[in-house]
Amino acid sequence: MGQKILLEHANVPGIKTYEVYRQHGGYRSVEKALKSMTPDEVVEEVKTSGLRGRGGAGFPTGMKWSFIDKKSGKPRHLVCNADESEPGTFKDRYLMEYIPHLLIEGMITSSYALGCNLSYIYIRGEYMWVFRILETAIKEAYAAGWLGKNILGTGYDLDLYVHCGAGAYICGEETALIESLEGKRGNPRIKPPFPAVSGLWANPTVVNNVESIAAVPWIVNNTGAEYAKIGIGRSTGTKLISASGHCKNPGVYEIELGLSVDEFMNSDEYLGGMMDDRPLKALVPGGSSVPILPANLIFKTAEGNDRLMTYESLSEGGFATGSMLGSGGFIVYNDTTCIVRNTWNFSRFYHHESCGQCSPCREGTGWLEKVLHRIENGHGREEDIELLWDIQRKIEGNTICPLGDAAAWPVAAAIRHFRDEFEYHVRFPEKIKNKDHFVAEPFEKVKHLVAKQEVI
Amino acid sequence: MEVSNIKQVINIDERLTARINELLSHYPEDKKKSALLPVLHEVQDAHDNWLSVELQDRVAEILGIQPIEVYEVVTFYTMFNQQPIGKYMFEFCRTSCCAVRGAEDLMEYTCTKLGVKEGEVTPDGMFRVVGVECLGACGYAPMMQLGDYYKEHLTKEKIDAIIEDCRAGKVDLHKQAITE
Numbered sequence: 230m231g232q233k234i235l236l237e238h239a240n241v242p243g244i245k246t247y248e249v250y251r252q253h254g255g256y257r258s259v260e261k262a263l264k265s266m267t268p269d270e271v272v273e274e275v276k277t278s279g280l281r282g283r284g285g286a287g288f289p290t291g292m293k294w295s296f297i298d299k300k301s302g303k304p305r306h307l308v309c310n311a312d313e314s315e316p317g318t319f320k321d322r323y324l325m326e327y328i329p330h331l332l333i334e335g336m337i338t339s340s341y342a343l344g345c346n347l348s349y350i351y352i353r354g355e356y357m358w359v360f361r362i363l364e365t366a367i368k369e370a371y372a373a374g375w376l377g378k379n380i381l382g383t384g385y386d387l388d389l390y391v392h393c394g395a396g397a398y399i400c401g402e403e404t405a406l407i408e409s410l411e412g413k414r415g416n417p418r419i420k421p422p423f424p425a426v427s428g429l430w431a432n433p434t435v436v437n438n439v440e441s442i443a444a445v446p447w448i449v450n451n452t453g454a455e456y457a458k459i460g461i462g463r464s465t466g467t468k469l470i471s472a473s474g475h476c477k478n479p480g481v482y483e484i485e486l487g488l489s490v491d492e493f494m495n496s497d498e499y500l501g502g503m504m505d506d507r508p509l510k511a512l513v514p515g516g517s518s519v520p521i522l523p524a525n526l527i528f529k530t531a532e533g534n535d536r537l538m539t540y541e542s543l544s545e546g547g548f549a550t551g552s553m554l555g556s557g558g559f560i561v562y563n564d565t566t567c568i569v570r571n572t573w574n575f576s577r578f579y580h581h582e583s584c585g586q587c588s589p590c591r592e593g594t595g596w597l598e599k600v601l602h603r604i605e606n607g608h609g610r611e612e613d614i615e616l617l618w619d620i621q622r623k624i625e626g627n628t629i630c631p632l633g634d635a636a637a638w639p640v641a642a643a644i645r646h647f648r649d650e651f652e653y654h655v656r657f658p659e660k661i662k663n664k665d666h667f668v669a670e671p672f673e674k675v676k677h678l679v680a681k682q683e684v685i
Numbered sequence: 686m687e688v689s690n691i692k693q694v695i696n697i698d699e700r701l702t703a704r705i706n707e708l709l710s711h712y713p714e715d716k717k718k719s720a721l722l723p724v725l726h727e728v729q730d731a732h733d734n735w736l737s738v739e740l741q742d743r744v745a746e747i748l749g750i751q752p753i754e755v756y757e758v759v760t761f762y763t764m765f766n767q768q769p770i771g772k773y774m775f776e777f778c779r780t781s782c783c784a785v786r787g788a789e790d791l792m793e794y795t796c797t798k799l800g801v802k803e804g805e806v807t808p809d810g811m812f813r814v815v816g817v818e819c820l821g822a823c824g825y826a827p828m829m830q831l832g833d834y835y836k837e838h839l840t841k842e843k844i845d846a847i848i849e850d851c852r853a854g855k856v857d858l859h860k861q862a863i864t865e
Contacts, residue, residue: 313821314819314821315819316780316781316782316818316819316823317781317782317819317823318821318823319821319822319823319824319825322821322822347713353821354722354726354762354764355764355820355821355830356821357726357833357834357859358833358834358835361833390711392711392719392722392723393722393723393726394722394762395722395725395726395758395762395763395764395765396762396763396764396765397761397762397763398818398819409722410719411716411718411719412718412719412720412721412722412748412750412754412758413718413754413757413758414757414758414761415761415762430713430716471823471824472824473782473786473823473824473826474781474782474785474786474823475785475786479823479824479825479826480824481824513781517780517781517819558823560781560782560823562785566785570784571781571784571785574779574780574781574784575780575781577818578780578781578818578819581818582818584761664789
């Protein structure tokens with residue numbers, strides 16, 4: 230059993246309410262930080278912990294905090310990114326739905342560390358019932374004196390509010406989120422200036438993921454050094470993984486970083502193996518944006534090392550044979566899955582969610598969707614595979630925000646590892662007419678047809 | 686989504702005004718525009734889940750901003766509807782994780798059962814079925830959003846029951862009180 234830091238009390242009846250949360254040691258980190266630590270000491274603890282941004286990028290949280298501009302004298306803000314929208318990711322929702330006060334506690338302690346007196350939680354609009362849970366929890370926290378003026382008599386003031394989006398994946402990008410919080414369209418900003426210098430209302434701002442902020446209370450209570458003992462190397466602490474797709478037990482799990490992918494996939498404590506015991510075909514380990522891995526690269530890396538649930542191990546081999554831990558959106562696919570159809574599905578998503586600001590992304594995502602759609606529907610041409618490769622290459626790195634890269638990578642990885650499946654679609658259109666073509670006849674069984682043709 | 690010319694009855698009553706004022710109090714005095722998204726949600730909920738141009742103009746007035754600042758936001762975010770959408774909108778997630786667990790078939794079943802194509806409203810104005818992108822319920826697929834709530838681990842039987850409940854008036858789309 231791995232150590233639970235975030236979800237330790239998730240199943241305690243009534244933990245959603247202030248009283249029960251407090252009875253289980255809630256808000257201790259606020260007392261400790263405000264009464265016995267300076268803001269910089271809190272930042273140092275977080276730096277020591279090695280905590281890395283849990284939204285997907287994995288940037289060290291303490292370092293991000295140290296960039297906030299304290300010299301300008303402008304008001305500073307902490308904004309929690311609860312716009313969770315990356316396909317495969319539903320961990321923040323779990324945390325906020327079941328232990329809302331943990332996030333609020335983390336927001337208070339973190340805001341104190343950053344010197345913020347006005348902070349926000351930006352939650353996606355579709356999570357409206359979670360928005361209401363957080364609103365209620367915030368009111369409870371105000372009533373109990375953890376928010377507002379002169380908290381615990383220390384002279385520290387903090388106002389915290391929850392703000393809802395309205396259905397735009399792009400607002401998970403931190404500058405788009407800030408635009409949206411200002412009441413505008415979610416168009417990402419050009420960086421620099423970075424939010425740490427000019428963010429919300431041009432004030433210094435830090436944007437952190439829900440899970441990152443929720444880890445702060447434990448770090449403050451137990452020290453950063455204790456947190457850094459969990460995990461392996463630069464992957465410290467625990468991580469929430471949201472598992473979906475064809476595994477036996479989908480859901481949200483808290484794991485110690487360093488657990489092997491094999492154990493996570495196959496032990497009964499976690500995913501319990503494959504649904505209906507069908508063969509594993511592919512894995513997207515960190516949300517739809519990260520490269521898909523074929524079966525032979527899931528449990529072992531190309532070098533033959535055990536693949537572990539860490540930032541480093543999941544990316545071992547680079548994009549050629551590796552992937553990324555990303556947001557922890559762990560999507561499992563069995564042999565009935567059509568990779569072409571799934572890649573088209575992802576491309577449709579990115580096309581729909583592109584804000585339209587940069588041409589390579591606005592046009593490119595549409596082309597990817599269109600070309601993939603025709604291949605999947607039996608109208609593909611042999612040269613379409615090269616065309617897809619060309620389009621994704623021209624999007625990557627050529628846009629203001631990472632949505633362009635996020636749209637390009639899944640296409641590149643699918644072609645890299647499953648090229649024969651694309652060729653099969655192009656060469657045998659009559660065999661893929663039914664959308665469930667691989668349910669009746671998994672690709673493994675017809676693969677030889679593609680290979681044979683190549684010989685000719 | 687097309688702009689609708691249908692006349693909308695606008696009623697910004699006392700309760701709604703109080704709620705709007707509460708939301709406005711969450712932002713600094715000179716940053717009222719920030720409240721735009723939350724205010725639009727509240728106003729839309731109170732007006733049969735859509736926002737006519739007239740209603741958007743009223744929101745602009747309340748926030749002290751130009752109408753165009755409201756229009757550009759309403760047209761950007763998918764949750765704001767510019768035309769009547771039917772009383773009960775079934776929004777099926779059909780992104781990868783839901784798709785591989787049967788979302789597309791279930792959506793087709795629902796359309797057939799209600800006699801509509803995707804995006805159409807039933808002639809009685811009661812139902813609309815749409816496919817949307819990832820709602821963050823990937824492990825509980827297939828699923829759909831109905832009002833402010835998620836219906837997860839769906840089956841044909843559950844869809845039948847939800848339709849019955851809607852017809853019987855048992856479904857509250859915007860319940861204010863949260864129960865455990």
